[in-house]
Structure formats: C-alpha cells, structure tokens
Amino acid sequence: MNTIAERIYDFLKQYPPFSMLSREQLLSICEAVDVHYLEKGNYLFETGKSVKDEFYVVKDGAIGIFRTETNTLIDECDEGDIFGLRALMRKDSYKLSAKAIEESIVYSVSSSLFEKYITTNPEASSFLMTSFVTNTRSSYIESKEIKQKTTKLHDFSDEQSADYSKNPIHCEAYTSIKAAAKLMTKNQVGSIIITEDNKPIGIITDKDLRIKIATGNISINENVTKVMSSPVITFPENITVSEAQIAMLKHKITHLCITKDGTTNSELTGILSEHDIIVIRENNASALIKEVKRAKTPEYLHQIRQRAQYLLERYIEQKIPITFITKIISAINDSITEKIIDLAIREMPTLPPTTFAWLAIGSQGRQEQLLLTDQDNALVFDNVSETQYETTKQYFLSLSKKINEGLNTVGFEFCPADMMASNPKWCLSVSEWKNQFERWIKSPDQDNLMLCTIFFDFEYVFGNRDLVSKMSEDIFESIDSYEIFLNYLGLNALKNPPPISFFRQFLVEQSGEHKDQFDIKARAMMPLVDAARLLILSKNIKAHNNTIVRFTKLAELEPQNKELYEDCSEAFKNLLRFRTEQGLTNNDSGRFIDLKSLSKANRLELKRCFKAVKEIQELIQVRFNLSHFL
Amino acid sequence: MNWFTKTSYPEFWNTYSKHFKNKQETDLGSIRFVVFDTETTGLNPNQDRILSIGTVGIFQNTIKVSDSFECYLKQDLFKAETVKIHGLLKGGKNIKIDEKTAIIQFLEHIKNSVLVAHNASFDVTMINKALKRLELPKLKNIVLDTKNIFNKTNLDKTTKTNFSLDELSERFKIPQHDRHTASGDAFITALLFVKLISHLKKEKKITLNDIKSPKERIGLL
Numbered sequence: 001m002n003t004i005a006e007r008i009y010d011f012l013k014q015y016p017p018f019s020m021l022s023r024e025q026l027l028s029i030c031e032a033v034d035v036h037y038l039e040k041g042n043y044l045f046e047t048g049k050s051v052k053d054e055f056y057v058v059k060d061g062a063i064g065i066f067r068t069e070t071n072t073l074i075d076e077c078d079e080g081d082i083f084g085l086r087a088l089m090r091k092d093s094y095k096l097s098a099k100a101i102e103e104s105i106v107y108s109v110s111s112s113l114f115e116k117y118i119t120t121n122p123e124a125s126s127f128l129m130t131s132f133v134t135n136t137r138s139s140y141i142e143s144k145e146i147k148q149k150t151t152k153l154h155d156f157s158d159e160q161s162a163d164y165s166k167n168p169i170h171c172e173a174y175t176s177i178k179a180a181a182k183l184m185t186k187n188q189v190g191s192i193i194i195t196e197d198n199k200p201i202g203i204i205t206d207k208d209l210r211i212k213i214a215t216g217n218i219s220i221n222e223n224v225t226k227v228m229s230s231p232v233i234t235f236p237e238n239i240t241v242s243e244a245q246i247a248m249l250k251h252k253i254t255h256l257c258i259t260k261d262g263t264t265n266s267e268l269t270g271i272l273s274e275h276d277i278i279v280i281r282e283n284n285a286s287a288l289i290k291e292v293k294r295a296k297t298p299e300y301l302h303q304i305r306q307r308a309q310y311l312l313e314r315y316i317e318q319k320i321p322i323t324f325i326t327k328i329i330s331a332i333n334d335s336i337t338e339k340i341i342d343l344a345i346r347e348m349p350t351l352p353p354t355t356f357a358w359l360a361i362g363s364q365g366r367q368e369q370l371l372l373t374d375q376d377n378a379l380v381f382d383n384v385s386e387t388q389y390e391t392t393k394q395y396f397l398s399l400s401k402k403i404n405e406g407l408n409t410v411g412f413e414f415c416p417a418d419m420m421a422s423n424p425k426w427c428l429s430v431s432e433w434k435n436q437f438e439r440w441i442k443s444p445d446q447d448n449l450m451l452c453t454i455f456f457d458f459e460y461v462f463g464n465r466d467l468v469s470k471m472s473e474d475i476f477e478s479i480d481s482y483e484i485f486l487n488y489l490g491l492n493a494l495k496n497p498p499p500i501s502f503f504r505q506f507l508v509e510q511s512g513e514h515k516d517q518f519d520i521k522a523r524a525m526m527p528l529v530d531a532a533r534l535l536i537l538s539k540n541i542k543a544h545n546n547t548i549v550r551f552t553k554l555a556e557l558e559p560q561n562k563e564l565y566e567d568c569s570e571a572f573k574n575l576l577r578f579r580t581e582q583g584l585t586n587n588d589s590g591r592f593i594d595l596k597s598l599s600k601a602n603r604l605e606l607k608r609c610f611k612a613v614k615e616i617q618e619l620i621q622v623r624f625n626l627s628h629f630l
Numbered sequence: 631m632n633w634f635t636k637t638s639y640p641e642f643w644n645t646y647s648k649h650f651k652n653k654q655e656t657d658l659g660s661i662r663f664v665v666f667d668t669e670t671t672g673l674n675p676n677q678d679r680i681l682s683i684g685t686v687g688i689f690q691n692t693i694k695v696s697d698s699f700e701c702y703l704k705q706d707l708f709k710a711e712t713v714k715i716h717g718l719l720k721g722g723k724n725i726k727i728d729e730k731t732a733i734i735q736f737l738e739h740i741k742n743s744v745l746v747a748h749n750a751s752f753d754v755t756m757i758n759k760a761l762k763r764l765e766l767p768k769l770k771n772i773v774l775d776t777k778n779i780f781n782k783t784n785l786d787k788t789t790k791t792n793f794s795l796d797e798l799s800e801r802f803k804i805p806q807h808d809r810h811t812a813s814g815d816a817f818i819t820a821l822l823f824v825k826l827i828s829h830l831k832k833e834k835k836i837t838l839n840d841i842k843s844p845k846e847r848i849g850l851l
Contacts, residue, residue: 003813004686004695035693037824039832060803105821108692 005030008107011059015080017124018057025117034108035059038100045084046097054108055084061104066097076101081604084108164239164258168271170195173202177227178220181209190275191255193268194228200257200268202228207254229253236262237269244272292335298343298409301336305372305411308332312370313584322573323548325580330367334360334461340406341462344399352399353392356381357463361419365459366529366545368576371583371590375404375412378458379421380467383429396427419454430467434474441478444488452489456533457545472542479537486538490624493530496523498614517592520579524609528572531616534624547572564615571612574605642734643766649742650770656838658827663688663774664697664743665823667815668753669716671709675755679705680729681718683736683757684812686820687743691827693820699739700813702726716810733760740771744838748795748819750775772842776819779826779841798822 008030012018018026047068058077065075065083077083118124170193171180184192194202204227212218212227233247234257244256258270288308295301315325341358362376363369379400384392400421408414421427440448460468479485532550539557544550551569555562583590621627655661666685672678680703687697702724747753750773758768780798781791799806804821808814830836
C-alpha cells in the first residue's frame with residue numbers, strides 16, 4: 001500500500017461522503033488523488049471553463065466560491081468541505097469560480113472513479129446530492145432541471161426493496177408493432193418488454209409509440225425491434241427504491257427490467273416503473289386517513305396517530321421531500337381533529353347555537369409541526385345578539401373543552417400556556433376577535449407582538465370557512481389603518497440575529513438548562529417564520545400560513561428577490577427536517593441541539609441555512625427602514 | 631549503432647536511455663517532475679545501502695498521487711543504530727525486493743522526468759552507487775534540489791544556506807506526517823517544491839533553467 005495514498009485516506013475518511021465508502025473503495029480513490037497547492041487569489045476553476053473530471057476537497061486553507069459576473073462570494077469552503085460537484089452531475093461548464101481566499105491545499109478526486117462507487121451507495125449519493133443542491137442553492141443560475149433531478153434523487157433514498165410488477169407484459173422480437181400495442185392496450189400497461197428466450201432485449205413505452213409511430217415515421221406493421229429501446233437496464237430482484245431511482249436518473253429512463261440474476265442474460269421476472277415508486281410512497285398515508293374516517297373513539301384515533309408517527313419516521317429516514325411529509329402529516333392531523341370535533345359535537349346535548357370554526361394556531365396553523373407536540377388552537381363563532389351571547393359562549397367553551405380533552409387522548413397534550421379554545425380568551429365571536437386583533441396591532445408591545453405571531457398564523461380546520469376569511473379581512477383592515485405596526489413586527493423579526501458569527505462559530509445558549517446547546521427553533525427557524533409572516537402580511541395576503549409556501553409565494557411576487565426567497569424556503573425545509581430528525585432520535589421536541597453531536601454534513605447544512613437567515617434579515621432591515629430603530 | 635554505448639548493457643537500461651533522445655523541455659508546465667527520497671542504512675555512500683525508495687510525480691504544479699512509486703529493498707547490510715530513524719527492520723512487514731529489481735522498477739518509473747529531492751546529491755549518489763554495482767552508468771536525469779531552490783527565493787535574510795527538510799517544512803507550514811519514510815519525505819518535498827515554484831513564479835516567469843544551477847549537477851559528477 002502506498003504511504004501517501006494512505007495518508008490521504010486518513011484525512012478523507014473523516015468526512016462524508018468518503019466516510020460512507022468501504023476502505024478498499026476509498027483507498028483506490030486516494031491512490032488517484034491530485035494534490036493542488038493554491039496561493040491566495042489563485043483560481044482552481046473559473047466560470048465558463050469546461051468541467052473537469054474531478055471534484056475537490058479542501059485539505060488546508062479556505063476556498064471561496066464566487067459568482068464571476070457580480071464577483072460575489074457565494075460560499076466559503078474550509079477543511080473537509082467538498083466543492084466542484086458539478087463534475088458529478090453534468091459535463092458542461094462551471095457556473096461559478098473557485099478561488100483560494102487563503103493559501104490552500106486542495107485534493108481533487110476523480111469523479112468517474114467516485115461515481116463507480118456511489119451508484120451502489122445510496123447513503124453517499126444522497127449526501128452528495130444534498131451537498132450539490134446546498135452548494136448551489138445560492139445560485140439560481142443553476143437550471144431548474146438539475147435541481148429537480150437532484151432533489152428527486154435525494155428524496156427517494158430508500159433502503160427498502162422496491163415492489164416491482166411481476167409477470168410483466170412481454171412479446172417476442174418478431175411481433176408487429178401493432179400487435180404489441182394491442183397487447184399493451186388489452187393489459188392496460190404503458191410499456192412492453194421484448195424478449196428472446198425469456199431474456200429481455202428491449203422495451204417499448206407509450207412514449208416510443210407517440211414519438212416513433214404516431215408521427216408516421218415507422219409503419220405499425222414493422223417488427224417491434226424497429227422501435228424498441230435496447231439494451232434494457234436490468235437489476236436483480238432485490239433492487240432498492242434508491243437504486244432504482246439512481247438508475248432511472250442516470251440512464252434517463254422510466255422503466256427498469258428485473259431479471260433473475262440482474263443481467264440481461266437471465267430470465268425476465270418483472271418490471272419497475274417510475275410510477276411504481278411513487279405508488280410505494282403514497283399508499284400508506286391515504287390508508288391511514290381512511291381509517292381515521294372510520295374511527296369511533298379518541299382511543300382508536302390515538303393508535304392511528306401512533307402509526308402516523310412511524311410513517312413520519314420512515315419518511316424522514318427515506319428523505320422524502322419535507323413539503324410532502326408536512327402535507328401528509330398535516331392531513332392526518334387535520335382529519336383526526338375533524339373526527340374529534342365531530343365526536344365532541346355528538347356528545348353535546350344540542351347542536352351548536354350558531355356557526356363556528358375551529359382554528360389551528362402557531363406552528364400547527366402553519367402546518368410545520370411534524371412531531372407530536374402540545375395543542376395550540378382557538379375557536380371563532382358567528383356574532384350573536386347580546387342576549388344570546390352568554391349561552392352561546394358557554395356552549396362553545398364546553399364544546400372546546402371536550403375537543404381539547406379528545407385531542408389530549410389522541411396524543412396532542414394540553415398546552416401548558418393554555419393557548420387552547422377552552423380558554424375563554426381564545427374562544428370568541430368574530431367581532432371580539434376583530435377587537436382583539438385591533439388592540440394588539442395598535443399597541444404592539446412585546447406581549448402583544450408575541451400573541452400576533454401566534455394568532456396571525458391561524459389555519460381553518462373545521463366549521464364555517466367564511467368566519468375565518470372575515471378574521472383575515474379584519475387583520476388587514478387594522479394593519480392598513482396602523483401601518484407602523486409592520487415596522488414593529490419587522491423589529492420583532494430581527495430580534496434573533498443569524499446564529500453564526502462568521503462561519504465557524506455557533507452561538508449557543510449561555511445559561512439555563514440548555515446551556516451550550518443550540519436552540520434551533522428560536523435561532524434558526526423562528527427568524528425565517530417571522531420574516532415570511534411579515535413579508536406576506538405586507539403584501540396583504542393571508543391565505544398562506546406555511547413558511548415554505550409563503551416564501552414560494554413571495555418568490556412569485558418579487559422576481560427580483562426570487563433567489564433569496566427560494567434560499568429561505570430551502571433553508572426552512574432543511575431545518576424542519578433536521579429538527580424532526582433530532583426530535584425522533586432523542587424522543588423530544590428536537591428544539592435543542594448538542595453541537596458536539598453534529599456531523600460534518602449537518603454542520604455544513606446548518607451553516608447554509610443561517611446564510612439565508614442573515615440575508616432575509618438584511619432585506620427586512622432595509623425594506624422596513626429599521627436601521628434607525630435598532 | 632552508437633559507438634559510445636556498450637552493447638552489453640541490459641535491455642532495461644537501453645530502454646531507460648532511449649527516453650533521453652529528445653531535447654529536454656524547459657517550460658515547467660510541460661515537464662514531469664518526480665520527487666523522490668531514499669531511506670538508507672547510513673550516510674556513507676561507499677558503505678551504506680538503500681532500504682527504500684519513495685517517489686511522487688508532479689505535473690503542471692499538481693502532485694499526482696497516481697504517479698507514485700514505493701519499494702523496500704532486501705539488503706545484507708543492517709545497522710541497528712539507524713532503525714530508529716527510518717523504522718525499517720531487517721525482517722519487517724513490507725514486501726522486499728532485491729536491489730536490482732528495485733533499480734529496474736525505479737528507472738522504468740522515472741523515465742526522463744526531472745528528479746527533485748531535498749539534499750539531492752546524497753540520494754542521487756546512493757542510486758548511482760547501486761547502478762555501479764550493477765555495472766551501469768550514472769543516472770541521466772536532470773536533478774533539482776529543493777534546498778537550492780529555496781536559496782533562490784531569498785526568503786531567508788541570514789547567510790545560512792543549508793536548510794534541512796524539517797526546517798523548511800516548518801517554515802512553509804507543511805505537516806510532517808510520515809517523516810523518515812521514503813514516500814512520506816517525498817510527499818513533503820513535493821509540497822515544498824510546488825510552494826517554492828509558486829513563490830518564484832510570482833517574481834517572474836521561470837523556466838527549468840532558472841531553478842537548476844551548476845551546483846545541482848555536482849551530484850551527477
């Protein structure tokens with residue numbers, strides 16, 4: 001064994017994705033490493049130059065990644081950071097430049113050699129895809145297409161075996177195209193495999209028929225071999241979802257053939273389509289929602305919620321997109337809540353005296369709560385005459401009490417701060433809510449601002465939707481007549497500065513129970529939540545509560561800041577995922593993170609998130625003219 | 631037929647010699663450098679023997695780990711007192727080859743590259759002595775010495791000229807892993823070399839002629 005390669009091995013093995021490779025694999029990569037020495041200011045690669053067959057790892061020093069056109073520093077890579085991953089994705093030209101900002105030593109790793117190993121290593125490929133996306137997150141010169149491709153690859157990293165269709169429809173090579181198409185139609189499938197001695201030699205999909213046949217280029221009486229794509233890509237029966245995804249992506253195909261030994265020289269046993277993979281993911285969630293509808297007791301709902309928790313764990317593990325997970329989990333939570341309300345109304349001696357709506361507030365209202373936490377909710381009922389007010393209020397208070405108890409049984413514990421509809425303060429008529437909002441908006445002291453941040457993010461769950469729309473209108477009316485409120489809300493959004501002082505030092509809690517831990521909620525997520533709320537309210541939009549959706553909407557409304565908003569949205573997704581992972585691992589809220597437990601990959605990811613926080617806060621400071629307030 | 635070539639030279643030497651038919655390139659960007667180091671039983675070229683050779687290639691200012699060579703030699707001579715420097719035991723775990731095989735492989739690897747070493751004259755002499763034992767002429771390669779290249783930088787303001795590899799790697803902040811293994815020292819020397827070249831390049835455009843000096847040829851004589 002070569003001593004130099006071994007020394008490089010010792011260095012690289014500390015860092016992902018190299019740490020995810022076997023010793024033999026990594027050693028053979030190290031044997032091919034090139035060592036670059038760069039003086040401060042030297043370029044490793046420059047925008048527009050064609051991509052080399054290598055990517056880079058910083059050994060010593062620091063490399064800045066620059067956007068040449070504007071000469072802006074986009075990222076700073078230090079020891080163990082990887083960059084130049086474009087080489088793994090696409091063989092075109094560099095979109096950014098890499099320049100030494102200190103004297104540096106950089107290792108370059110052969111990407112073709114590396115690719116060989118990661119294709120069969122979902123963990124490593126998933127890490128790389130994430131890095132690629134995070135590395136380039138600040139540069140939307142990146143084509144959307146790559147981004148979609150990479151997130152897709154990242155999303156489906158699933159170690160479990162993929163369920164493929166057994167007994168695939170197939171035909172012999174002498175079959176006419178017409179006969180094959182009939183066979184496909186008869187069996188209602190979108191593809192047919194052409195076999196010879198039961199071994200797959202080619203495939204025809206709907207797309208082939210559309211492109212090659214319907215255009216009239218080839219006669220339908222020709223043999224299938226005229227139009228089939230050949231050879232087919234084959235895999236053994238134990239193919240995992242991630243392997244399938246990577247293969248489809250790599251070969252730009254939508255179907256894989258499954259054979260006995262995984263080669264084209266053995267018997268065809270199945271076919272796996274892109275569609276199959278999507279189905280694998282969605283089945284379970286919809287089944288749960290159906291069960292909720294059939295449930296008759298809160299105890300049974302509790303059991304379903306537990307199962308939703310397992311589903312969540314699996315989704316997180318499989319790196320399913322966080323927006324998808326939040327939608328699923330929120331849908332389950334909402335249907336459980338609806339069911340609880342439904343059960344509670346049945347228990348009441350009479351029907352509700354007037355219409356009402358049940359609201360989720362805070363993080364639940366924003367649909368950003370994935371872990372089982374305490375409940376935060378409120379109720380609004382239609383305005384009634386003064387004489388009926390007291391009995392109406394009493395009715396809804398006791399209904400709320402039943403609902404809160406039911407939710408508690410399901411696993412959403414009572415809110416310790418009593419932010420629940422059974423609290424007379426949060427069970428109000430439309431006009432009472434209006435007055436309350438107006439009071440908060442006109443005297444935005446610390447307490448009232450805090451209440452605004454919780455109650456403004458209300459989300460309709462059950463009941464009369466019109467009441468909720470009325471509440472939104474009332475908020476905007478108040479804000480319009482008291483515009484300085486937004487400045488206060490802006491100040492509030494800036495109270496937690498980005499948690500990273502430059503790019504190595506984290507700010508941790510200085511005292512208390514969580515001393516030396518990092519509060520991911522207060523220091524990373526809330527600043528983004530607050531920023532999104534402020535900006536979307538300033539646009540007079542109430543329809544969206546979810547922070548990711550808000551940023552997406554903002555990106556639409558302000559194309560000039562699209563990049564930043566998309567960065568924020570990505571950052572928030574990563575933080576939400578990260579917090580959920582932490583919470584699932586430690587069986588807590590995931591809020592406080594021990595920095596020592598963070599892997600290099602996680603640090604890298606967090607670091608990128610904070611950059612987005614910093615930038616959005618700068619935008620708010622300028623836009624709401626806050627510098628003289630601070 | 632070249633009248634000055636002894637026809638009795640073995641095939642490997644003739645192959646090696648042929649690489650020198652063309653004129654030496656002087657543009658640093660097109661030269662393959664091979665940085666090398668030897669570990670020996672001692673410092674007396676007339677008595678001591680090579681225990682190991684390590685090399686690493688440099689091309690276009692990039693160190694190529696893929697272009698490296700490492701071997702350990704079987705030698706009858708063994709000196710207990712130098713084991714503490716190089717750590718090579720008489721038995722040892724490394725696969726050992728005889729001196730002739732090592733020389734054949736070394737020549738095959740270096741071809742007509744420009745050799746680089748720290749205190750190059752010692753290592754070159756050790757190799758030449760081994761060649762002599764095989765009744766062969768001396769190395770034909772141009773040899774550069776990082777010690778002399780450093781002196782050209784004028785970075786040191788004192789009159790001292792004889793800097794050790796340890797002193798220079800400390801000055802240039804090169805981590806001293808695997809010091810006193812042939813490959814380890816070759817790698818450190820390689821890093822030192824690219825740093826020195828990079829420094830000299832800042833002053834002016836340089837070619838091979840600017841970094842080699844008659845002084846460095848002493849080892850060949």
